[in-house]
Amino acid sequence: MSTDEAVAAEETVADPGRDVVASEVAGPGVVRRGMRILGRAVLTEPKPFAIAVVGAAVYGGMTVASATVFGRVTDRVIVPAYAGGAVTRGTLALAVTAILGVALLKAVGIVARRIGATYMQVKLQASYRERVTRQYQKLPLSWHRRHSTGTLLAHANADVEAAFWPIAPFPFSCGVVLMLLITGVILVRSDLFLAAVGFLVGPAIAVLNWRYNRALEEPATLAQQRRADVSSVAHESFDGALVVKTLGRESAETDRFEVEARRLRDELVRYGRIRALFDPLMEALPNVGVLLILAVGVWRISTGDLSVGDLVQFAYLFTLLAFPIRAIGWVLSDMPRAVVGWERVQGVLAATGDLPYGSDRGLDAEGAAAADLVHVAFAYESSTDGQAGSPVLHDVTFEATPGRTIAIVGPTGAGKSTIASLLVRLADPTQGSVHLDGQDLRTLARGELSRSVAIVFQHSFLFDDTVRGNITLGERFSDKQVRAASELAQADGFIRALPDGYDTVVGERGTSLSGGQRQRIALARALTRRPRLLILDDATSSVDTTVEAAILHGLRDARLPATIAVVAYRQATILLADEIIFVDRGRVQATGTHERLLETVPGYARLVTAYADEAVRRERRRSDQAVQEAEAAS
Amino acid sequence: MSTTAPTLDSIDRARPQGAWPTLVRGLRLSPEFRDGLGLTLLLALVATAGRVIVPVAVQQVIDRGLRGPGGVDVAIVLQLSGAALLGVVVTSAFGYVMNYRLATATETALAALRVRAFRHIHDLSLLHHATEHRGALVSRVTADVDTISQFMQWGGVVLIVNVGQLLLATAVMSYYSWQLTLVVIVTFAPLVFVLRWFQTRLSVAYDIVRERVGDMLTAISESVGGADVIRAYNIEERTDRRISRAVQREFRAHYRAGRLGAFMFSSGELFAAAATAAAVVVGVLLGVDGQLSEGRLVAFLFLVTLFVGPVQIATEVLDQAQTAIAGWRRILNVLDTRPDVADPATAGGGGVDIPPGPVTLRFEHVAFAYPAREAGAVADTVLHDVNLEIPAQTRVAVVGETGSGKTTFAKLLTRLMDPTGGQILVNGVALTEVRFASLRRRIVMVPQDGFLFDTTIAANVAHGRPGIGQADVALAFTELGLADWVESLPQQLSTRVGERGGSLSVGERQLVALARAYVANPDLLVLDEATSAVDPATEVRLQRALDGLTRGRTAIAIAHRLSTAEAADEVLVFDNGRIVQRGPHDDLLAQDGVYAGLHRSWVAGSAGGRAPVAR
Structure with a gap:
């Protein structure tokens, strides 16, 4: 925590910093858990895996075969040639054919293995990315508020990638295991003493691998965590680029980022240093094996139990094994990272707190809706522990009768937006209930509520899509409907003046449009749906007064078959309302007409x-x- | 009148650069890579020597231990094996030290690179930020750097060791038989061309992969950022489909690149076999002529695997190198992007500071057009020929309809953008000459979108004046008349505001943003609809507080609530990118112009004709 203290020392008002979950380090049994991930991956994508393993097996078999060919060539071609015996052209041609044939099969094996493995890996990554992001859509907003955008991006990207990272070398290592088995059999059958050397070196490599990957476990996890931290600082900082600029905070932001980048570096260096120790060891072991084989082999030759060709073959085999045997090391060394990634992904997939939907579909299709809140209390979940924080609404009860316009009025921070969000069920009240046409919102089936209710938020969010796409949100509305809604929202004029009119792409978060234009598109989005309950949460705050007046008059003159709830400050808006709900400090202080409240409520x-x-x-x-x-x- | 718009120096505009120049520039960019690189390479050389110990030992054992004059000699074989063992141990130790140094240097260099790219992104103007996807910008300082890390820590080492191994193997082979070495080299030569062919294609393929990853991240981050709209409009399925499309595109690009790599990697195998076969044939023929010993031929064949290995591994590493170079290229693209609004302190000249005290502003024929996406397009001019002088210590209100140029005006005078015509002078000095360190301290703007960082209210306010104490923050809220509001929060100043300030309402965010600018104590305060979501009573209170406090300094407020204009010394009325009226509220009201119209609708809207007359 020394870095945190350093940051705190720099600023008198300390930034409490991010709550780093350092305890998320993978526990024991990483290999076992890692193998379970691989097992599941194999069951999900059996076909490419089979192709890859067959490819790896062919490769492994041909690697052993190439050593055999090498030994045979030594025995049948080279030794006779030097012994002065004639080597026929036929024998030489056979040797060449064997060498090339084996190599061709080996190449085919490589292609099959790599294509199969790559397909399997990227396919699994893609499918888990889809699953994770689908889960994001299902989880309630309270869950979203507890996790930063950076973290959620990391789960969908880096963590999924990490989880299936060992898939790429996995079929290879399966092939290597096969190769080792064949080698073992050949060794045992030709010479028990050489076999003993092999069985000494083999397990030594296995033990070394095991130690290796135990040592990497912790830095791997921490590095992954730090990566997420770096990403989330960068995301927030670029998001707030305007503020950073206007306050000249570029250097301070860079310092903040540097702290995170350094912490990541420290973990990566630790990780790298452990690898630095083990990699040369992993490489040296097969070499030591070759030297042992030479020593033992020469002794066996001296006793007449082994041919020179056999010795050369085994020695050659060991040098060939030096490379592929490391594939096992790759799989194992990436295992801790994979397990951590997988468990985070599973954490998302297993997260609950979904707003359960009922099964009722009985809402009317036409006509203004009735909405009411009964003794509603609400508290936002704390962003750190998910526990309910202090309540922002207390015992809120009011009713909006069909066809009427109600205005929710109150000072900044009174709880007006919270009421609006409860009406569209972005959250459920902690006490009491919210109803539409007398039905508790919790009993309604998925999609039922949004068929009747539309909200325009204070902060209008636009997607990286065309204007039309932002209004229809992919639903089938005719051009006429879209135009009509846009006209009512006073948006048609400026939209048609855009370079491609309704087909203009607005860019990420609609940054190419002004705040007022974004609000009007968001309003058109709500109006196209002809909602039975329309909620405007200070939805025209960025719109010019003249335009706002036009919108309000338009809404009134259109005589929409809808109940309207507006959160507003301006008198013009308030005057359109049939009834005012005056909210202050989370409580309904008074309800009534504007005139009455003006006289009776100071x-x-x-x-x-x-x-x-x-x-x-x-x-x-x-x-x-x-x-x-x-x-x-x- | 239409002029040709200047084009924005966009980050990924075509900057044709080959893999090699990119790599060289990438390495040159980080001095940390170079420091001590000599020693590391020396260590690598020794470590590489370990690779030939075994083949040489095999040759010695066969020639001296098995085929020696005295027949099989166990003692010599044991001696040779022992010596070789020692060699393996020593070179492994060198390998460890080399890896250790490389890991440290690499990560130190890359951390610095991340920070540098991060800083440069912040130095780019708002126009750049508006045209780039957030997720893509983030990936430049995260995923892109990670790809380099993977390559440098693993692939880079392997590459260095293998090149060394290649050279050493060639040297030893030449010592045994130059003829056979020639045969092997000639057989391998075409592989270089084959690999190059693959390499160019792979390079393109991986660039596409990275691009698709960026698109995918954008789609995902949008689904997270727009979560409430997605819920309220029940468009979860559509969002899923959009993400799926991006994910599937990434999948296809990735798979295509992987497939190309598979064929590339296997090609090495075929050439290796051809080389071995050729060595056997030629070796046997040469050997028969008595030019090559049996041990040497066998050792030679071992060495061919040492020759083949690096080439094979190199193709594997090239796979990774492609990804790393693509990452490097994307970072270089960021660093190569010229900030179009540059700090004179960094852009060569020294720049000047504005001395503390009252600020006067002067606009001379100022015009602004948004840059065209492609060269030659017609300019989208949003501000025309603005001539203006704002004396020190005046309070100016800027009004006009949406799109009339108000916000552009604010962005120009705070130098978030530079005018495309004319110039702006502050205290007689061209704005472009003023150092950012001075400019940002003296001129502060509060944007409409009260963006807050995910920390406490106090820490957010402290962004305005680093080093400020908790008591000063509390005092600022009290002076702004917001003490009650702070009291009503669950943890007062220590209340966490959530991501983007999401735990607060939009109006509350604006209060914090205002306090943040307030503690910065600037000489010129620019409010761009900074209180648009605040309730009227609070706004009036704020305005009174600011009136008192801005006395003695210059303040420019952009507002659509005309209550601000009523209180100002001077009102600027914008219409279609021009200033059409200016003067005090009362004078403008008397004229039958744009302002009178705006005011009429404002009165109709806010006072509703029902405003109580003086009580």
Whole structure:
């Protein structure tokens, strides 16, 4: 935690920093758990795996065969040639054919293995990415709030990649195991003493591998965690680029990023140093094996139990094995990372807290809807532990009768947006219930509510899609419907002035449009659906007053068959409402018409007449000043 | 009048660069790679020597231990094996030290590279940020650097060792028989061309993979960022389909690159066999002529595997190198992108500081057009010939309809963008000459979107003035009349605001953003609809507080709530990218112009004709 303290020391107001879950280090049995992942992967993609393993087996077999050919060539061609015996052209041709034939099969094996393995790996990655992101769509917003965008991106990208990383060398290592078995059999059959050397070196490699991957476990996990931290700092920082610029915080942000980049570096260096130790050892072992074979083999030749050709073959085999035997090492050394990645992915897939849907589909298709809240209390889950925080709504009860327009009015931070989000069931109340047409929202089937209710958020989010796509959201609406809704939202004019009109791509988060334009597209999105309950959560805050007036008059004149709930400050909007719900500090303080509340509720009057009062105050001060100046002059 | 727009120096505009120049530039970029590289390479050379110990030992054993004059000699064989064993141990130790040094140097270099790219991305202007996908920018400092790390820590070592091995094997082979060495080299020569052929294609294939990964990340991050819209509109399935499409495209690109790699890797095998066969044939023929001993021929065949191994592994490493070079290229592209709004302190000249105190602003024929995506396109001019002087200590309100150029005006005077025509002077100095360190301290803008960092309210405010204490933050909120609001929060100033400030309402975010700018204590404060989501009573209170506090400094407020304009010393009215009216509120109201119209609809909207007359 020393880096955290360093950061804290730099700033008097300390950034509490991210809660790094360092304890997420994989426990014991990494290899066992890793093998289970591989097993599952094989069962999911048996065909490419089979192709890859057959390819690897052919490769392994041909590697052994090439050593045999090498031994035979030594015995039948080279030794006779040097012994002065004639080597026929036929024998030489046979040797060449054997060498080339074996190599060709080996090449075919490689192609099959690599294609199979690559297909298997990327296919599994793709399918798990889809599963993880699908799960994101299912999990409730409270779950989303607990995880940063960077973390969620890492689960879908880096973690999935890590989980299936060992898939690529896995079929290879299966082939190597086969190769080792064949070698073992050949060794045992030709010479028990040489076999003993092989059985000494083989397990030594296995033990070394095991130690290797135990040592890498912790740095691998931490590195993965640090990677996610680096990614989430970068994401947030680029997201807030405008603020970073306006406050000249580029250097401070770079320092913040550097802290994370250094922490990642430290883990990667630790990881690299462990590899630095084990890699030369892994390479030296087969060499030691060859030397042992030479020593033992010469002794066996001296006793007349072994031919020179056999010795050469075994020695050659060991040098050939030096490379592929490491495939086992690759699989094992990537195992800890894979297990961590897999478990994080599983963590997402197993996450619960989904808003359970009911089965009712009984909502009316036409006509304005009735909505009401009964004794609703709500608290947001804490972003750190998922426990309910302090309540933001207390005992909220009100009713919106069909066809009426209600305005939810209150000071900043009173809980208005929370009420709006409960009406579209982005969350369920912690106490009490929300109803549409008298039905508890929790009993409605999936998709049923959104057929009747549309919301326009305060902060309008646009997708990287065309304007049309942002309005229809992929549903089938005719051009006429889209145009009509856009006209009502006062958006048709500027949309048609865009380079490609409705087919203009708006870019990520709609950054190419102004705030007011984004809000109007979001409004058109809601209106196209002809909702029976329309919720406007301060949805015209960035729109010009004149345009806003046009929107409001349009909405009123269109006589939409809808109940409308607006969160608003402006009197013009408030005046359109049949009823006002005045909210302050999470409680409904008063309900009634604008006139009544203006007379009876001082808090409400202060809020809605603030501008007018201020104008009056300013006017009075000015005239006072003028009087004073006149007096001073006279 | 239409002019040709300047084009933006976009990050991935075609910068044709081969794999080799990219690699060289990439390495040159990080001095950490070079420091001590000599010693590391020396160690690598020794470690590589370990690779030929065994074949040489085999040759010696056969020639001296088995076929020696005294027949089979066990003692010599044991001596030779022992010596070789010692050699293996020593070279392994060198290998360890080399790997250790390389891992340290690599990661240190890459951490610095990450930081550098990160900084450069922040130095790029808002226009760049608007045209680039966030996910893609993030991947430049994460995934792209990771690919280099993988290559440098593993592939790079392997490459160095193998090149050394190749040279050493060639040397030993030449010592045994130059004729056979020639045969082997001639057989292998075509492989180089085959590999090059594959390499070019693979390079393209991996560039596509990286691009697809970026697209995929963008699609995923959008689904996370727009989660509430997706829920409210029940478009989970459509979102899934969009992501699926991106994922499947990545899958296909990746698989295609992998397939190409498979064929490339196997080609080495065929050439290796051809070389071995040729060596056997020629070796036997030469040997019969008494020019080559049996041990040497066998050792030679061992050496051919040492020759083949590196070439094979090199093809494997090339696979990885392609990915790394693609990553490197993407980072170089970032670093090569010229920030179009450059800090004079870094861009060669020294630049000047604005002395503390009142700020005057002067606009001379200022025009702005958004850069065209492609060269030669017609400019989208949003601001025309703005001439203006804002004296020190005045409070200016900027009004006009959406798209009239208000925000562009604000972005130009805070130098988030540079004008495409004319110039802006601050205290008589061209804005482009002012050092950012001075500029950003003296001129602060509060944007409409009150972006907050995922930390506490206090820490967010402290972004405005680093080193500020908790008490000062509390004081700032009190001075702004927001103490009550802070009190009402669950953990007051220590309340965490969530990602992008998501735990607060939009209005609350704006309050924090305002406090953040307030503690920065600038001489010119620019508010770009900074209180658009705040309730009227709070806004009026804020305005009064700011009025008192901005006395003695210059303040420019862009607002569509005209209450701000009523209080200002001067009002600038924008229409279609031009200033059409300017003057005090009362004067403008008296004229029958754009302002009077705006004001009418504002009064109708806010005061509703029902405003209580003075009480």
